[in-house]
Amino acid sequence: MAITKEQLDAILEKYPAKVAKSRKKHILIKDASQESQIIEANTRTVPGIMTNRGCAYAGCKGVVVGPLKDMIHIVHGPVGCGYYAWGTRRNKAKSEDPTKNFLNYCVSTDMQESDIVFGGEKKLAKVIDEVVETFHPNAISISATCPVGLIGDDINAVARAAQKRHGIPILAFNCEGYKGVSQSAGHHIANNILLDKVIGAGEQEAAPAKFxxxxxxxxxxxxxxxxxxxxxxxxxxxxxxxxxxxxxxxxxxxxxxxxxxxxxxxxxxxxxxxxxxxxxxxxxxxxxxxxxxxxxxxxxxxxxxxxxxxxxxxxxxxxxxxxxxxxxxIEQYKKVCNGKTAFCFVGGSRGHHYQGLFAELGIDTVLAGYEFAHRDDYExxxxxxxxxxxxxxxxxxxxxxxxxxxxxxxxxxxxxxxxxxxxIPLSNYAGMNIDMAEGKIIVDDINQYETDELIKLLKPDIFASGIKDKYVVQKMGIPAKQLHSYDYSGPYAGFNGAVNFARDVSMGFSSPTWNYIVPPWKNQPLLIGTVTEEGVA
Amino acid sequence: MMENEMKSCRNVNENPCNMCMPMGGIIALKGIAGSMVVLHGSQGCSTYMRRHIAEHFNEPVDVGSSSLNEKGTIYGGAKNLEQALDNVRRVYNPHVIGILTTCLAETIGEDVERFADEYKQKNGLQDFPLVTAPTPGYGQSHDEGYWFTAKRILVCLTETAPKHDRLNIVIPHISPADIREIKRILGLMNIEYTLFPDISDTLDRPHERPYTKMTSNGTALADIKTMSGAAATIQMGVTVEDSFSPGKYLKDTFGVPLYRVPLPIGMAGTDQFMETLQEITGQPMPASLAQERGRLLDGMIDSHKYNFQGRGMIFGEPELVYSITKTCLENGLHPVVAATGSRNARLGELLQPSIADGGEKIHILSETDFCHIKNYGEEAGANIAIGHSGGRYLEERAGIPLVRVGFPIHDRVGGQRLLSVGYTGTMLLLDRITNTLLENKHKSYRKKMFEQFYQAAN
Structure with a gap:
């Protein structure tokens, strides 16, 4: 199933002219006859448009830095930012030394109004001291939230001084939420510090084993x-x-x-x-x-x-x-899945990665996209x-x-x-678009309105995305599969993961619950006419 | 004897017990019919809060964002906010829009009230209900965010109105099931009312075809406008500071008599609500509710022998903590810790007289975190925790079973369906508590008996 340029334009027409012009560049209908199809990505979100995107802090602390298990991750800021990133990504960890696994902790400087007025550096320094005394972590990270950069707290200086005091690595991440246009900025900030301060700090000169x-x-x-x-x-x-x-x-x-x-x-x-x-x-x-x-x-x-x-x-x-x-x-699940269609809209890589697995189950991905990817992830x-x-x-x-x-x-x-x-794809990524079939839709930073409209047009059998759009989609009578946190399931990677995924998706289609919900098109006759004694007129 | 420990001398907040101000503001605004919310700040704020609310209620939660970025921090965010309002109006066609600020907007000094006036002027929307509430994350907790935004809704929307017979029922953040129960009780009493704010349908909608983005349910705008003319306000909010109190605002501004009652949880708590309703309206308590009361009493007698073995740690939003602590006390379950992450002095003051002199100590913690709750609770031999799912770590690390109630509940389904108010709701809550104590006891009962009587004897 595909949509035409006219249908796409009709969706965009509902926007104010400027918004329509901008959003048009973020949506492609795959056309292999064109040598390159340029998509706009990693640009500012249109305000008020109900994006799924998060902030730089989410990308830095929430995604890249947070899973490091033997570190205490201090969130320097008001309590909410810490709370909202507490265990929400479902990254699991086990540790040989259970006293060095801090993944379940949420540690915040809990900034108050007085800290905003007088600065939060002193409090941060004290929090570091308390954390070292309480947890004895192998290292500490400090992630900045919006107000930190605005009031000019120098978290790098605080980190340097504390590192000297305690003799353990203390890494400062200037990942204030307003930086960049999405989580992606936070990934970059985290990458820089990990490469600069951590990788290579070890003393090994050669790998302890082959391969x-x-x-x-x-x-x-x-x-x-x-x-x-x-x-x-x-x-x-x-x-x-x-x-x-x-x-x-x-x-x-x-x-x-x-x-x-x-x-x-x-x-x-x-x-x-x-x-x-x-x-x-x-x-x-x-x-x-x-x-x-x-x-x-x-x-x-x-x-x-x-x-x-x-x-x-x-x-x-x-x-x-x-x-x-x-x-x-897998064979038994294929019988349930075969011939179905999917939307696959996830962060920055899964929108691409899951298409192959869907295809193996006989599910055609008719729309795919990323929340915060850049052009290279598409093209x-x-x-x-x-x-x-x-x-x-x-x-x-x-x-x-x-x-x-x-x-x-x-x-x-x-x-x-x-x-x-x-x-082999050595030091290269060919992007998602090349793997998508003719006529398929590619959307960057899809929003709630576009999701609704495209569902109405393409009527997918399953919608793979996150928790924020999951419930709207289910209200529309379509099974949703969370591909950020896997709806508390998983693993989905590797050989066993493929089986788990096939099982979960099949369950989504075949649960008796859906028998109580009749899609609107099933109430309407497919053929209109009258039956007479001589036959169908 | 009771001890009121204020915030500890530690600076670190280790496993927070509360969230930030705009979170509560969103919940309050979601209780208004046809409303949309726009957060003025980084888009991460709205994304994180949508995620947390959606996971609790299992419902779509649309909250717009002005998506401020670095440029906005230098030149101000008015342009982004304007665009956000334009787009939200176009796609959702809301009847009310609430603008909540965040840390970012407040730190750079955005004046949203002035912005709202200018926006209305510019777009010929002089009569459009636009609610503004400054809710910086560093301001206070989500509890104050809820009450403050509720008050701001009244400040922005309530007008002088002729006197009428309806009662204002102002409620704290409770589950949709609780709200429906309060409405059922009011219905049984034949009382006309405006319940505010009402998320019972907006955040717990039936499966309907076709799905529509907006529902007409929630507190109606027309009713909010005329809350000023009500016969009285009953505010289920005894822990609320005057400056945040919607009921106090209606009293001071429009002279609406204010009755402050706790949440109708527990025998005494529900009695107080029922008596207040009877006092104001002169209506007697219907026989069916008297029967419910009788069944609660009967059930309390049946369960008391189990409950008295409980030593509870109760935590969460102050209003809920107050009522559940009182309920535990009237059932012989000793609350060793009553705690809130919010900065709330009233909770301690209010619990003081309810504890007889010479009784065992209760740690009353304000502005606290789960590290302290756990330490105090373990030291005092707690064997049951009652509160939101942030306390799951008490279960995992200290082996203290958790009865889930309040917000958020992320590791179980059905937080929106938990019924704990009224005589019937209290019975259900109490059963959940009693059964958790029993389950935990039976888990190790045979082993303990074996060790105590058989192994020790040999």
């Missing part, structure tokens, strides 16, 4: 990372660190020793991936652990990179065994030189790194690297 890798942009939602690890470790990979799901400061500081960086969520972590290559000579591979075929392809690409006979053999053995085990299980990294920095992106500092004299090491000959790049 050492880092997994970047994997946040262990509902245990995704654990399922991925299960397979990778069985094949023989040594995982140095995961950024940042179930990750830790202690592991992250030695991330420089890996031979390869895997990038799952390109949007939130590509800055680190790129800088690691410049600084340590470690290439990154765009992977996708969501969906059976994507998982298999990822494993094969990794084997190609390492070019080791035993590793390749083991890879194929594991793939064959896992396939034989899960295919019959591929080749557009990067064409993206002109605007006032908002210029406000986010760029970290310029150079090759680390002692630790930069080419992982293979430049010739082989260039040859490999033609074979």
């Amino acid at each position: 050492a890798i880092n997994i970047l942009g994997e946040y262990n939602i509902g245990g995704d990372g654990w399922e991925i690890k299960r397979t990778l470790e069985e094949i023989g990979y040594h995982i140095v660190t995961v950024m940042t799901g179930d990750g830790s400061y202690e592991e992250l500081k030695n991330a420089h020793v890996a031979e390869l960086n895997l990038v799952q969520c390109h949007r939130s972590i590509n800055y680190i991936a790129e800088m690691l290559e410049i600084k340590y000579g470690t290439p990154w591979l765009k992977v996708n652990f969501i969906g059976i075929q994507s998982m298999i392809e990822t494993l094969r690409n990794m084997a190609i990179y390492f070019n080791d006979e035993a590793l390749t053999k083991k890879t194929e053995e594991v793939i064959a065994r896992e396939l034989a085990r899960i295919e019959p299980v 591929g990294r080749q557009v990067l030189p064409d993206i002109k920095p605007d006032a908002d992106s210029k406000n986010i500092p760029e970290l310029h790194v150079e090759a680390d004299e002692g630790r930069f090491r080419l992982k293979m000959s430049p010739e082989r690297l260039e040859a490999l790049k033609k074979e």
Whole structure:
């Protein structure tokens, strides 16, 4: 099912002219005959338009920094910001030393009016002292919220002084909510500090085992990372660190020793991936652990990179065994799912990643998009030189790194690297659009109004998105699947994750609950006419 | 004897017990028919709060944002706010719009009241009901945000009106099920009323086809306008500061007599509400409610032998904490901790006389966090926690079972359906508490008996 340009224009017409003009650039109907279809992304949200986007603080503390389990994450600001990011991402962590897992804590400086007037630096310093005394964390992060930057608290100076006092790393993140245009700004800010202050702080000079890798942009939602690890470790990979799901400061500081960086969520972590290559000579591979075929392809690409006979053999053995085990299980779910259609609108990578898995179940993704992605996540990294920095992106500092004299090491000959790049997505991401079929809709930063209108036109059978739009969609009689927190389910990554996802989606379609709800088009006759004795007139 | 511990000497807030001011403001505005809310500030505020409210109520929660960014912090946010209002009006066609500020807007000194006047002038909307409420996150907690915004709604919308017979029923933030129960009681008493603010339908809507973004339910604008002419106001808010009190505002401005009563939870609490209704209207209590009262009493007698073994930690919004603490006391369940994250001095003052001299200590904590609640509770041998789902860590870390009530409830479904007010609601709440005590006891009963009598004997 597709929509026409005219139908799309009719939706946009309801907007004031200026808004319509702006939103038009954020919506594409896939047309493969055009060499490049440009989409506008990572620009300011239209005020009052009921976006799903969050703020820089959410991207920094909530997404990238928050999952590091052996750190205490201090939210410097009013109590709400801390509360709202407390355990809401469902990133799981377990720790060998249970006294060093602080993921369930919410620690705030709880700024009051007097702190806004007189400054919050002294209170922050005292909070750091109390946190060190109470928790003895391996490191501390300080995330700034809106008022902090406005009143001019120097959290970097407070962090430096406290680090001296306590002898543990204290990282300051200037991720005030108003920076940039979405969470994306916060990802960038977090990436810069983690690369600058943490990665490389460890003393290891070489990986302790063969086939050492880092997994970047994997946040262990509902245990995704654990399922991925299960397979990778069985094949023989040594995982140095995961950024940042179930990750830790202690592991992250030695991330420089890996031979390869895997990038799952390109949007939130590509800055680190790129800088690691410049600084340590470690290439990154765009992977996708969501969906059976994507998982298999990822494993094969990794084997190609390492070019080791035993590793390749083991890879194929594991793939064959896992396939034989899960295919019959998935088969029964396919019967329920086959022929259905989906909307897939998620943050900055899942809008793309889940399309393959939907397709394997026989579900056609008719609309997809991202909340806070950039053009390269849609069109591929080749557009990067064409993206002109605007006032908002210029406000986010760029970290310029150079090759680390002692630790930069080419992982293979430049010739082989260039040859490999033609074979596997090495240090490249081709974006989502290329994988979308003709006529499919691509929407950037979709809002509530557009969601409603496009649902009416395309009548998807399932809507994959987040909690804010989930209930509207369900009120419209359509099953919704939360792909931010998985509706308390998961894992959805890897082989077992694909089975879980198939089960959950099938349940969404086949729950007897839906029998009580009749879609409006079922009440209307499909054929209008009269039946006479001679037959149908 | 009772002790009123104020905020501790620690600076850190470890596992907060409260949220920020605009959160409460959104809830209050959602109780007005045909209303939309716009938060003036970073879009993260509206996104986070929508998420939290949606997860509790399992309902769509649309809250606009002026999406201020770095440029706005330098040049002011009027242009963004104007655009936000334009777009919200166009897509939702609301009958009322509430503008709440955030930390960002307040820190850069946005004057939304003046903005609202100018916006109305510019757009020929002189009569459009636009409510403004300065609610910086660093101001106070979501509890004060709720009351303050409720008062601002009246300040902005209530007009001088001829006297009429309806009662104003001003309620704190309670569940939709509780609101429906209060309406049922008022209906049984044949009382005409304006219940304010009323989220019972707006945040707990039936599945309907076709789905419409706006519902006509909630407190009607026309009723809000004439709350000034009511026979009396009953405000279920004894812990509310005068400066935030909607009932006090109606009394001072329009001379509407004010009756402050606690939430009708517990025998005495519900009796007080019923007596106040009878006193104002002269209507007797209907026989069916008297029967409900009798059943509650019967049930309280049946359960007292279990409840007296309970040692409770009660936490959340002050009004709920006050009423539940009193309910525990009248059932022999000793509250070792009564706590709120809000800065509320009245809670302690009010609980003081209800505790007989010589009784066991109650830790009354204001402006506190879960770290303190846990420490005080554990020290005092607490075996049951009663409050919102922020307290799930008490269950996970200290093994103290949690009876979920209040807001938010994120780790269970049905927070919107929890009924705790009136004689019937009190019975249901009490059963949840008693059964939690029993369940916890039975979990380890055989093991304990074995250890105590069999192993010890050998």
